[in-house]
Structure formats: C-alpha cells, structure tokens
Amino acid sequence: MLPMNSDPAYYYNLMAEHYARKSETDIHNVYYNLPAIKALLPPLEGKKVLEVGCGGGLLTEWLIKQKAKVTAVDISEKMVALTKRRVGKKAKIVLADISTSLDFVATASIDVIICSLVLHYVNNWLPVFAEFQRVLKANGPIVISTHHPHADWLWFNRPIYFKKELYEDQWVIDGQTFTVKFYHRTLANMFAIFKKYSFYVETLLEPLPLPDAKSIDPKTYARLLAKPHFLFLRLKKLPSSKI
Numbered sequence: 001m002l003p004m005n006s007d008p009a010y011y012y013n014l015m016a017e018h019y020a021r022k023s024e025t026d027i028h029n030v031y032y033n034l035p036a037i038k039a040l041l042p043p044l045e046g047k048k049v050l051e052v053g054c055g056g057g058l059l060t061e062w063l064i065k066q067k068a069k070v071t072a073v074d075i076s077e078k079m080v081a082l083t084k085r086r087v088g089k090k091a092k093i094v095l096a097d098i099s100t101s102l103d104f105v106a107t108a109s110i111d112v113i114i115c116s117l118v119l120h121y122v123n124n125w126l127p128v129f130a131e132f133q134r135v136l137k138a139n140g141p142i143v144i145s146t147h148h149p150h151a152d153w154l155w156f157n158r159p160i161y162f163k164k165e166l167y168e169d170q171w172v173i174d175g176q177t178f179t180v181k182f183y184h185r186t187l188a189n190m191f192a193i194f195k196k197y198s199f200y201v202e203t204l205l206e207p208l209p210l211p212d213a214k215s216i217d218p219k220t221y222a223r224l225l226a227k228p229h230f231l232f233l234r235l236k237k238l239p240s241s242k243i
Contacts, residue, residue, distance in 0.1 A: 006166060006181045008121040009075045009097075012055075016078035018173040020056025027220050031213035033145050033230060034059065036205055037116055040143045040234045044068040047111040050135065052098055053118035057083030064090045068112075071105065073098065099124060102131040110135045113142040117230070120147040120182040125190075129197040138239040142199065148206070148231040152184050162186055187231075198238045205232035 012019065023029045037059070044066040054060045054072035060083055063070045070091035074080050080095045087093070094104055099122050113132055122128055132142060153161045156169075164185050171178045194201060209224045223229075 006121045006123065006183060008180075009077070011178060011180050012074075012076035013078045015171070015173060015176075015178045016056070016076060016082060018176065018178075020058075020079070020082050022173050023056055023058055025216075027209060027213045027217045027224075028229065029058075031210040031216070031221075032207070032224060033117060034062075035210055036207045036230070036232045037114065037143055037145055038062075039207075040141075040203060040205065040232060041114070042112065042141065044112065048109060050102075050105060050110045050113045052113065052115040054083045054093065055079050055116075057086035057093075059114070059116060060087050060091055060093075063114075071110075073102075098122070098128050098131070100127065102135055105131075105135045107134050108137050111137055111140055113140070115142060115144045115146075117145050117147075119144065120152075120184075123183055125185075125193045126196075129193055129199070133197040133199070133237065136237050138237060140237050141202070142233075142235040142237075144233045144235065145230050146190075146233075147182065147184075148228045149184060149187050149190075151228050154227075156184075158184070164189070194235055199235040200238065201233055202236045203232075203234040207232060 044063060047068050049063055049068040049070050051060055051063060051070060051072040054074045056079060060070060060072045064087060071094065072083060072091050073094045073096040075097050077095055080093055084093050113136055152167060156167050158165065164183065166181055167184050168179060168181050171180055206228045209221055214221045
C-alpha cells in the first residue's frame with residue numbers, strides 16, 4: 001500500500017539508481033535546473049555549503065570542484081549511498097529529514113544553503129526555515145529551486161489554485177513507472193514563510209533552458225520556452241535576524 005503523504009524517502013528509495021542515472025542527461029536537470037542554480041550561487045571556494053537534497057550527488061560533485069566545504073543531506077538512504085559512492089570522503093554526507101531537525105549542523109556555521117528541487121516534497125516549511133535561519137550565517141544566501149506553483153496548478157488541472165494540496169505524478173524512467181507525490185502551495189504562502197524567518201528574496205528567476213537542449217529533446221525544450229516549470233530564488237538572511 002502506498003503512503004498517503006508525499007514520503008519522498010519511499011519513492012526515491014524505489015527509483016534511486018534510475019533517477020540518479022537519468023539526472024545526468026535529463027533536460028530538466030542538466031539544461032534547466034542546474035544552470036539556474038549555479039547562476040544564483042556566489043563564489044564558493046572555502047565556503048561551508050549545506051546542500052539539501054543531494055540526490056545522486058551530481059551537484060555535490062560540482063560543489064566539491066568549486067572547493068566548497070560541503071555537507072550534503074538527503075532523506076533517501078539509497079540516494080545518500082549513491083552520493084557517497086560518487087564523492088567518497090570529499091564531503092560530509094548525512095541521512096536526514098529536514099522537516100524535523102538539522103541538529104548535526106552548528107548554529108551560524110553555514111555560508112550558503114542550496115535546496116534544489118526539495119521543498120515541494122515538504123508539507124510544513126516552518127521547521128525547515130527555522131533551522132535554515134539557525135544554521136545560516138548573517139547575510140548568507142539560500143539558493144532554491146522548486147516546482148513553479150502556477151505551472152503545477154495548470155498541469156494538473158486542479159479547480160482551486162489557492163488550496164494547499166498533495167499532487168500525484170507518474171514518472172517513466174528506464175521503462176518503469178514510478179509514483180511521486182508533492183505539495184502545491186501558492187507563491188504568497190512561500191513568501192510569507194520567508195518573511196516570518198527573516199529572509200528576503202534577493203533574486204527570483206523564471207529562466208529558459210539552455211539552447212543546447214533543443215537538439216536533445218525538442219518537445220520539452222519548446223514547452224520550457226513557453227511555460228515555466230521550476231521557480232528559482234535566492235534568499236538572503238537579514239543580518240539582525242532574531243526569531
């Protein structure tokens with residue numbers, strides 16, 4: 001029986017090998033998500049980076065090459081194992097649920113937080129951003145990619161945009177179908193949570209895919225040129241933040 005909540009650990013443990021392999025060539029990741037994430041990041045050499053949702057370790061490996069000091073976390077045991085296999089001991093890799101605690105991270109010890117395609121799996125963002133606020137240094141950025149709320153609402157043809165709701169999708173990878181569930185929430189709800197924890201939105205991006213993607217997947221490329229899929233944000237922590 002499938003779990004009734006988003007339970008990303010369940011789904012990603014099932015498809016870990018397939019997902020990690022696909023993420024290395026997939027247009028949404030390589031030609032859309034990762035370039036936008038990288039564009040929002042500051043210089044990373046010598047910086048302590050917390051990567052939330054490391055998946056198979058593709059971005060983790062790139063962060064290490066930028067000479068960042070990386071702590072990478074994921075809720076999926078198999079994804080953590082894949083990241084460890086990719087990067088070895090060059091980063092600290094932790095199995096953790098960010099919706100509970102980041103107690104393995106010291107207060108005000110992190111220079112940059114990266115949260116790539118993770119937050120839409122989390123029902124309650126309040127404890128997540130409370131912990132982000134605690135561990136991040138003053139003026140530190142959080143770089144986020146998440147599902148674009150308006151795009152999800154249109155794609156799944158739901159009657160009420162303003163309703164927080166659990167959506168269900170089917171992904172076909174390597175000929176196998178995997179069920180994935182995630183939460184739709186409004187842009188206003190996101191911004192209210194940022195404000196509550198003393199983060200302001202420094203940059204908001206709705207980017208286009210890289211042109212090279214056209215020859216790889218023309219249909220998806222054309223769709224991404226017409227409609228956004230992900231939303232990209234760089235938040236900054238106010239220097240006098242006290243919650």
